[in-house]
Amino acid sequence: MKEKAKKTKEKSPKVHPDLAGFEMNIDSFGQITSTLNRDTINAFLDKEMPDDKKLNPKNDESK
Secondary structure, X not given: OOOOOOOOOOOOOOOOHHHOOOOEEEOXXXXXXXXXXXXXXXXXXXXXXXXXXXXXXXXXXXX
């Protein structure tokens, strides 16, 4: 009996619409390459992720 060849489709992961087309790759030298620049990614993270420092203030040292 012949085994059917498995067809692998490369599916894109579901991403936020602001990050559509975002891809990251690591080359053989360990350098990370991206389709979006760092400033765009940081602006998105600042907008979407809560800042833990604002939510959990540390105790003041002035006490």
